[in-house]
Amino acid sequence: MIGDKLIQVRDLKKYYNRGAIKALDGVTVDIDRGDVMVVIGPSGSGKSTFLRSLNLLEMPTGGSIIFDGVDITKPKTKNAEGKLVKVDIDQHRQKMGMVFQHFNLFPHMTIMDNMTLAPIQVKHMNRAEAEKKAQGLLERVGLGDRAGAYPIQLSGGQKQRIAIVRALMMEPEVMLFDEPTSALDPEMVGEVLEVMKELAQEGMTMVVVTHEMGFAREVGSRVLFMADGKLLEQGSPADIFGNPQNPRLQDFLSKVL
Amino acid sequence: MGTFIQWKNFEALVPYATMFKEGLIVTVLMALLTVLLGFVLGLVLSVMRMSNFRPFLWLAHAFPGVFGFFERDKSGLLRDSGFLFHLGRFNPLSFLATAYVEIIRSTPVLVQVMVIYFGVFSQLFDLPNFKIFGFIAFDRFFPGVMALAMNSGAYLCEIIRSGLQSIDGGQTEAARSLGLSQLQNLRFIILPQAIKNILPAIANEFVTIIKESAVTYTIGVQDIMAMVQAIKSATYLIMEPLLVATGLYFCLCFPLSKLIAYIERRMSRGDRR
Numbered sequence: 001m002i003g004d005k006l007i008q009v010r011d012l013k014k015y016y017n018r019g020a021i022k023a024l025d026g027v028t029v030d031i032d033r034g035d036v037m038v039v040i041g042p043s044g045s046g047k048s049t050f051l052r053s054l055n056l057l058e059m060p061t062g063g064s065i066i067f068d069g070v071d072i073t074k075p076k077t078k079n080a081e082g083k084l085v086k087v088d089i090d091q092h093r094q095k096m097g098m099v100f101q102h103f104n105l106f107p108h109m110t111i112m113d114n115m116t117l118a119p120i121q122v123k124h125m126n127r128a129e130a131e132k133k134a135q136g137l138l139e140r141v142g143l144g145d146r147a148g149a150y151p152i153q154l155s156g157g158q159k160q161r162i163a164i165v166r167a168l169m170m171e172p173e174v175m176l177f178d179e180p181t182s183a184l185d186p187e188m189v190g191e192v193l194e195v196m197k198e199l200a201q202e203g204m205t206m207v208v209v210t211h212e213m214g215f216a217r218e219v220g221s222r223v224l225f226m227a228d229g230k231l232l233e234q235g236s237p238a239d240i241f242g243n244p245q246n247p248r249l250q251d252f253l254s255k256v257l
Numbered sequence: 258m259g260t261f262i263q264w265k266n267f268e269a270l271v272p273y274a275t276m277f278k279e280g281l282i283v284t285v286l287m288a289l290l291t292v293l294l295g296f297v298l299g300l301v302l303s304v305m306r307m308s309n310f311r312p313f314l315w316l317a318h319a320f321p322g323v324f325g326f327f328e329r330d331k332s333g334l335l336r337d338s339g340f341l342f343h344l345g346r347f348n349p350l351s352f353l354a355t356a357y358v359e360i361i362r363s364t365p366v367l368v369q370v371m372v373i374y375f376g377v378f379s380q381l382f383d384l385p386n387f388k389i390f391g392f393i394a395f396d397r398f399f400p401g402v403m404a405l406a407m408n409s410g411a412y413l414c415e416i417i418r419s420g421l422q423s424i425d426g427g428q429t430e431a432a433r434s435l436g437l438s439q440l441q442n443l444r445f446i447i448l449p450q451a452i453k454n455i456l457p458a459i460a461n462e463f464v465t466i467i468k469e470s471a472v473t474y475t476i477g478v479q480d481i482m483a484m485v486q487a488i489k490s491a492t493y494l495i496m497e498p499l500l501v502a503t504g505l506y507f508c509l510c511f512p513l514s515k516l517i518a519y520i521e522r523r524m525s526r527g528d529r530r
Contacts, residue, residue, distance in 0.1 A: 016337060
């Protein structure tokens with residue numbers, strides 16, 4: 001048994017131009033169930049590449065990502081009977097919700113359709129059931145009256161809250177957040193972080209790339225510091241912010257805090 | 258200058274009005290059929306160009322132990338350059354479609370029409386010699402339509418492809434991260450958004466073909482331009498029938514392109530992104 005290790009990342013590499021550029025240079029980390037892992041670091045440090053590799057939006061150059069016991073970076077895996085079968089990445093992605101910096105709502109669909117499309121098409125949920133679930137989630141994030149609206153009619157903060165519940169519709173085992181508040185006006189950052197905080201308190205496993213140090217300190221269960229594609233330091237928020245060891249981290253914190 | 262463009266010369270054209278009418282019908286019919294066939298060809302070509310048919314990578318995924326080297330180097334790292342990388346990414350369908358599109362786009366339509374008519378339909382196939390509606394010679398009309406459709410298919414392929422590629426990559430990422438397959442992404446996310454860009458461009462291609470179809474008079478298609486030639490031989494007038502033809506083409510294309518521009522404005526009003 002894997003215990004409560006949900007994702008095991010081993011020596012993850014992402015190279016460009018025959019290794020001239022190393023966006024990820026051997027990252028090894030375990031993500032446990034219930035972890036709220038916050039990834040911080042200067043821009044260009046590989047944080048986003050790391051996150052996007054987890055559901056193979058970027059195909060890593062080397063290393064492995066073992067999700068639910070399956071190495072999703074390999075074309076084939078052994079199933080329960082020990083037979084080699086094809087790794088179906090679509091299936092694994094259903095279990096990894098992703099929230100993007102620029103929301104990426106579908107502009108030609110209503111909020112309701114944005115939320116119900118994947119459950120209906122991928123999970124074959126019936127429409128009535130999906131809409132009931134969506135309505136419930138919308139009310140939870142305070143947008144119960146916007147089901148019929150189009151994304152264009154919403155503010156940035158509202159869009160991002162929708163994007164979060166859209167991902168939740170698939171009942172993922174882990175939620176990946178790629179700088180979810182970086183494209184928001186300052187007054188809207190709070191409402192999105194609030195939703196994320198609630199999610200964390202409910203026990204959702206989360207990996208969050210962010211520049212919101214307050215969030216990392218308050219909500220994170222573990223903090224990773226990355227620079228130059230390497231994982232330089234990891235630990236509890238108290239250790240990372242209160243007692244940083246690596247000089248790069250000390251330098252980084254002195255600039256952002 | 259005495260005999261240049263005189264009113265009485267236009268009056269001399271009146272008996273030939275039927276010929277212009279028939280030429281007009283041929284031109285419009287030819288353009289319609291061309292866009293229809295061209296669209297089907299363009300669709301097939303663009304699907305080929307954007308397909309993910311990579312035999313060598315398929316081998317690498319199916320038999321990682323034997324053919325894995327197409328994807329990964331000796332130390333197991335994913336290739337991102339070099340001969341084997343490009344061989345792995347080689348897509349024969351896309352290669353064929355791209356070659357076709359580039360050849361068509363780099364040669365004159367007049368040459369293409371002649372190659373199709375004299376090269377293919379005169380030598381390889383015998384077309385039945387009958388007349389549609391009593392005045393359209395099938396053995397000329399059909400090669401003309403085929404040549405124009407083959408030409409416009411290449412352009413329509415590019416129109417469809419660029420329409421699909423104009424959609425923000427974040428849309429695909431969002432769709433795929435929700436677990437939608439590549440096909441579901443195309444059907445539910447990309448196509449509905451791209452169609453707004455594609456449809457007006459296809460309509461514009463129709464206007465272009467109306468004008469380009471004039472070259473088919475060289476293989477004996479009885480379109481507007483062929484009628485000008487016929488009337489010239491009968492009356493020794495050239496400017497007057499040419500002016501009539503100019504008027505006909507203009508009356509076809511100008512209102513059409515204005516209509517398309519109007520519809521385009523109406524459609525783009527919806528998406529303020």
